[in-house]
Amino acid sequence: MSKVAKLELDSKVYEFPIVVGSEDEHSLDISTLRSKTGYITLDEGYGNTGSCLSNITFIDGEKGILRYRGIPIEELAEKSTFVETAYLIIYGKLPNSQEIKDFSSLLTKNEMLHEDMKFHFEGFPTHAHPMAILSSMINAAGCFLPEVLNPDEVFLTQAARLLSQVRTIAAFSYRKSLGLPIIYPKPIYKYTANFLHMMFSEPYEDYELQPEVVNALDLIFLLHADHEQNCSTSTVRMVASSQANLFASAAAGVCALWGPLHGGANQAVLEMLEDIHKSGDNGSRFIEAAKDKTSGKRLMGFGHRIYKNYDPRARIIKKKCDELLAVLKRKDPLLDIAKRLEEGALSDPYFIDRKLYPNVDFYSGIIMRAIGIPLSMYTVMFAIGRMPGWIANFKEIHDAKDSRIYRPRQVYTGRTLTHYTPFRERV
Numbered sequence: 001m002s003k004v005a006k007l008e009l010d011s012k013v014y015e016f017p018i019v020v021g022s023e024d025e026h027s028l029d030i031s032t033l034r035s036k037t038g039y040i041t042l043d044e045g046y047g048n049t050g051s052c053l054s055n056i057t058f059i060d061g062e063k064g065i066l067r068y069r070g071i072p073i074e075e076l077a078e079k080s081t082f083v084e085t086a087y088l089i090i091y092g093k094l095p096n097s098q099e100i101k102d103f104s105s106l107l108t109k110n111e112m113l114h115e116d117m118k119f120h121f122e123g124f125p126t127h128a129h130p131m132a133i134l135s136s137m138i139n140a141a142g143c144f145l146p147e148v149l150n151p152d153e154v155f156l157t158q159a160a161r162l163l164s165q166v167r168t169i170a171a172f173s174y175r176k177s178l179g180l181p182i183i184y185p186k187p188i189y190k191y192t193a194n195f196l197h198m199m200f201s202e203p204y205e206d207y208e209l210q211p212e213v214v215n216a217l218d219l220i221f222l223l224h225a226d227h228e229q230n231c232s233t234s235t236v237r238m239v240a241s242s243q244a245n246l247f248a249s250a251a252a253g254v255c256a257l258w259g260p261l262h263g264g265a266n267q268a269v270l271e272m273l274e275d276i277h278k279s280g281d282n283g284s285r286f287i288e289a290a291k292d293k294t295s296g297k298r299l300m301g302f303g304h305r306i307y308k309n310y311d312p313r314a315r316i317i318k319k320k321c322d323e324l325l326a327v328l329k330r331k332d333p334l335l336d337i338a339k340r341l342e343e344g345a346l347s348d349p350y351f352i353d354r355k356l357y358p359n360v361d362f363y364s365g366i367i368m369r370a371i372g373i374p375l376s377m378y379t380v381m382f383a384i385g386r387m388p389g390w391i392a393n394f395k396e397i398h399d400a401k402d403s404r405i406y407r408p409r410q411v412y413t414g415r416t417l418t419h420y421t422p423f424r425e426r427v
């Protein structure tokens with residue numbers, strides 16, 4: 001018999017089922033709480049709320065474990081590619097050789113934007129943030145492919161279009177922001193190489209693709225590919241739950257990702273490191289400021305709602321930073337500052353007591369800087385990487401037979417009944 005939890009409220013005892021996940025995570029199913037008791041739960045920031053059952057990604061924040069479809073992130077980082085991992089996340093299994101071939105061809109077939117979409121880029125001011133452009137253009141891409149607005153369309157095609165075109169849109173918006181001619185994708189290139197080509201080639205000269213650079217960016221995409229119910233993925237699910245289409249749901253995800261407490265942290269980390277570098281601080285002054293709640297500063301790239309241990313993605317990225325800079329024969333003073341900050345924070349009681357460790361954003365910017373990706377595009381890289389996770393979460397909502405619209409409740413704390421007063425009676 002399944003276990004139940006007993007709750008005593010107003011001298012009555014109610015029973016609620018305990019739901020246990022495949023990794024032995026325990027939860028209380030309170031879906032009948034209000035109808036049985038008249039009460040709702042209050043959990044601002046959703047720190048204790050499981051919003052869904054999901055079989056995509058597992059995180060054990062206490063132990064620093066992250067797995068996509070059961071496979072540890074460390075194994076995927078070492079052995080897989082972004083496209084193969086995207087397949088795994090979206091379809092729930094590693095592809096065989098024919099499946100990966102078909103999936104890659106589908107991505108290639110769908111890499112071009114509708115030619116008229118180029119005019120949309122013209123409408124943005126040159127200083128527009130690429131995340132604003134990305135979100136608008138993903139939504140616009142849905143309008144140019146009216147058949148994808150039908151949720152019953154072959155899902156594989158929709159997913160491939162989104163996954164493939166997000167990188168074309170990202171590269172076009174970068175070129176546009178610099179007033180440079182647009183570079184079209186080349187079918188001979190694989191996913192990440194093609195993106196770098198669209199970013200950095202010129203009509204008269206192709207960008208020289210270095211395998212280490214391509215691999216480093218591919219790894220960044222792979223490490224960002226999913227992260228269960230974070231702010232942007234929850235947003236995608238929220239929008240999808242109203243039966244909005246995949247492109248609209250993903251566009252909303254981009255907006256949620258943009259903020260500095262979420263995906264925007266990678267840009268904020270680099271800005272922080274640059275400021276520290278310019279000020280001549282060895283990092284200790286900044287750490288003191290980050291501990292002072294009145295300073296308005298936080299150690300960006302540190303801390304996580306779920307991880308109370310080292311974020312496994314940060315460990316992989318840190319190692320890749322050292323490897324890439326060595327291959328490129330480059331030294332980056334910002335990497336030294338980052339390492340000093342990490343060392344200082346991890347031996348400081350403030351950070352130890354609160355279990356604040358480097359997260360995925362702490363070192364990723366150093367790699368992107370070494371590759372030549374401009375600061376304003378960092379969060380766009382996160383968005384490209386996160387696309388498989390958003391697609392898979394959209395699919396879970398779409399495929400669920402008993403899916404309901406997401407609609408949380410609130411505890412109202414405003415005025416009680418008040419009547420309209422005419423102007424002359426108002427003070």
Ligand code: CMC
Pocket residue numbers: 045230260261262263264265290291297298299300301302303304305306354356359360361
């Ligand atoms: N620097 C200084 N203090 C911090 C930091 C930080 N980076 N992060 C958390 N704290 C403190 C916070 O002030 C609070 O202290 P107290 O208990 O004294 O009030 C305590 O640690 C708990 O923090 P919280 O804000 O309640 O934690 P949260 O789970 O609501 O927020 C977070 C998580 C990631 C938003 C937060 O740690 C943060 O702002 N970090 C910096 C921004 C960042 O790196 N974001 C990227 C997150 S990882 C990628 C992603 O998912 O997007």
